[in-house]
Amino acid sequence: MFTNFKRVLHFALTDLARNKGISIANIFILVVTISLFTMLFFMHGLSNEIIYQMQNKINITAYFKSDTSEQDILLAKEQILKQTNDIKSIQYVSKEDAADIFLEKYKNNDAFTDALAEVGDNPFLPSLNITTTGEPQQYEKVNIILQSEQFSDLIDQVDYPQKKNIIEKVFSITSTVNKFGIGLAVLFILISIMVVFNTIKLAIDSSKNEISTMRIVGASSWFVRAPFIIQGVIFGLISFIVCFFITMILIFFLSSKLQVTLAGFSLWHYLLSNIFVIILIQFGFGILLGGIASFVVVQKYLKV
Numbered sequence: 001m002f003t004n005f006k007r008v009l010h011f012a013l014t015d016l017a018r019n020k021g022i023s024i025a026n027i028f029i030l031v032v033t034i035s036l037f038t039m040l041f042f043m044h045g046l047s048n049e050i051i052y053q054m055q056n057k058i059n060i061t062a063y064f065k066s067d068t069s070e071q072d073i074l075l076a077k078e079q080i081l082k083q084t085n086d087i088k089s090i091q092y093v094s095k096e097d098a099a100d101i102f103l104e105k106y107k108n109n110d111a112f113t114d115a116l117a118e119v120g121d122n123p124f125l126p127s128l129n130i131t132t133t134g135e136p137q138q139y140e141k142v143n144i145i146l147q148s149e150q151f152s153d154l155i156d157q158v159d160y161p162q163k164k165n166i167i168e169k170v171f172s173i174t175s176t177v178n179k180f181g182i183g184l185a186v187l188f189i190l191i192s193i194m195v196v197f198n199t200i201k202l203a204i205d206s207s208k209n210e211i212s213t214m215r216i217v218g219a220s221s222w223f224v225r226a227p228f229i230i231q232g233v234i235f236g237l238i239s240f241i242v243c244f245f246i247t248m249i250l251i252f253f254l255s256s257k258l259q260v261t262l263a264g265f266s267l268w269h270y271l272l273s274n275i276f277v278i279i280l281i282q283f284g285f286g287i288l289l290g291g292i293a294s295f296v297v298v299q300k301y302l303k304v
Contacts (some may be wrong), residue, residue, distance in 0.1 A: 022202055023235070029199045030239035030290060031246075033192040034282050038247055040185050041281060042267065045274070046258075047181060049265045051174045056131065058167055060139055060160045062146045063125040068154050070094065073126055076154055080128075083145050086138040091129045098124035125156055136168050193289070200232060200293040225298050232294030236286030243282050247271070 064073055070092075077090055093101070099122050132138035143160035145151075248271070255268035271278065 023231075025202070026199050026235045026290075027238050027242070029195055030235055030286055031243050033196055033289070034239055034243040034286050035246065036188050036192060037281060037285055038243065038278065040181075040188060041274075041278065042251070042270070044181060045270050046265070046267075047177055051177065053265075054170055054174065055134075058139075058163075058170055059129045059131045060143060060146075060158060060163055060167075062128045062130065062151075062158050063156045064127060064154050065156045066095070066125055068126060070126070072154060073128065076151060077128055079150070080130075080142070080145060084138075084141060086132045086134070086141060087130060088133045089129075089131045093127045093129060095122050095124050095126050098127065136164075136171050139164075139167055193293075196289050197293045197297060200235075200290070201297045225295060228294040228298045229291050232290035232292070233287055234290075236288070236290030237283075239290070240283045240286040243286070244279070247278065247282070 064076075073092060077092060081087060081090065102124065130142055132142060139160060143158055146155060146158045146160075251267050251271045255266055255271075258267050259265065
């Protein structure tokens, strides 16, 4: 058993050394393929963060009548939370807070600040800003609750009708992004498998005479396959090591630049928090694709 393994390993390494150019080409193709899958993984994380931030900025606001007490508004808040589990957050904004937010937002616009000063009294209404956990239907459900008779004496207006189209468009965009990501991943998988199989086929084609000779002298199918499977695994292992270090270096340098445009999301921290998943993807994909491709391709030469 050990003797056969030594022979198989020797044949695999000898063939690798003899076909250096093809071996390097195989490794390069696998590195590119693994890098594409790694890129898809990071694109998935990035798109999820963008979607998360977009959805977090969506809310509907219930404006209460000016003379509604804070106690009544907080009691209404509790009643709303009891009637639905779809609410992610519900924030109370007093008249004073609303005025402060307005002044901070338009502090460099004299027209707005002068207009507010001329009004004299605080014109803002107390409100509840409500964000749901997901679909547009949840916002519609919350709107129905807010428009119900039990809140009619407290609530002046709800801005859901004005925001309905925006909410639906945002969720339509996020759904399209998710579907596009899945389609792109499937396309990359199919193209990558075809390219890797064809590249490994070139390496095995160069040894077809040796395969035929081994079959003629009575070598078993597994003895013939084993060297090429080992080669495929070696290709995958080297590709994984190269791709892993490239990933670490690129993400380290890209993280700070991306963080400037997408506040709150660190690509480097995303990598570290998913490091074992990334290793599993790169290592597993490299080893499995290299080994399986070699196993399948060599099959055609076993029929002697």
